Structures are given as C-alpha cells and as structure tokens.
Amino acid sequence: MNFQDLIRRRYSVRAYDPRPVEEEKLARVLEAACLAPSACNRQPFRIVVVPTRGREEELGRVYGRPWFVQAPLVLAVCALPAESWRRRHDGWCSAEVDATIALDHLILAAADEGLGTCWIAAFDPKAASEVLNLPSELVPVAFTPLGYPADSPGPKKRRPPAELIRRGRF
Secondary structure (H helix, E strand, C coil): CCHHHHHHHCCECCCEECCCCCHHHHHHHHHHHHCCCCHHHCCCEEEEEEECCCCHHHHHHHCCCHHHHCCCEEEEEEECHHHCCECCCCCCECHHHHHHHHHHHHHHHHHHCCCEECCECCCCHHHHHHHCCCCCCCEEEEEEEEEEECCCCCCCCCCCHHHHCCCCCC
16 A cells, blocks of 8 residues: 555544454564654653553553553653754744654554554543653653454544645735
8 A cells, every 4th residue: 555545544543343453563663663763763652551450440540441452552652851953933842743743743653554543631630640640750641552453444534724824925
C-alpha cells in the first residue's frame, strides 16, 4: 500500500478484538516511533506499553471509555522535557511536539500492520502518572489502544484544504 492510501485508510478505532498483537508487529510499530524526527534528534519521549488484561479498572481511571481497554495493549507516549531541544530566542520546549510526532509515526505504522489505534488526549494526567508509576520528569502526552479493529470506519469529516492552507502570508 502506498502512503496516500495508508493515510486515507487510517481511522480512530473505538472497538477492538481482544486477540493479541504479535510481537513482530508490535516491534515494527514501536520502531516507527523511534524513527520519527525530533528537534536536534534528541528523542525526548518514552513509550510505556501496557497490557490491558487484569488492569482494566486502573486504566479506566486514566480514560473511562470501555473500548479503551478492549484492545490487548494501551500505549502511553510521554514527553521528557529535560532531554528536549529548547529554542534560544524564547526557551520554547520541543518535548511534547516531538512526542506527538513519534505517536503519529506509531499510529501510521499500526495502520500499515492492520492494527487499530485511537489518539487520546482527553485523559486524566494525574491518574495516568499514578497508574503508570511515572517518574516526575515524564509528562504523559497521549494514549492509544493498540489492537485489531472490531469496527469499521465511518466517513472522514475534514475541512477542505482551502480553509486550512495559506500561501506566502496569512
């Protein structure tokens, strides 16, 4: 499949088959995240792979939708600001952007493997830090279930490019 087909096929999965994700597929998905670009190639992110079986209740504290724990795995992408590049003009920290780029690569690689994901930012950060036992220097940025879809994509609702793109100046 070519890239254009892949980005059109990917969708936010909200129902998962409980069958396990093969280790080889998981490894390729995680490698894609590690190959993502980051400012000065610092890779200021960490990914926590969490099996859902037996942890449904505590993961429900992080994000309360039942489908969140239907997949066999939940992945947490966390930023590590102390390792990030900072812009000298204003001190802007690239960590969260770098982490989200890694997640985007991971999501696209998962779709290429026939796996489903759903980017989740509406989680409880305090609960996430507690449930995952994150050190204080790690900032949870986003979560995604990872597994085989048990639903079908609906139509994608997107704004037309003319609303989103300007050339030269705004």
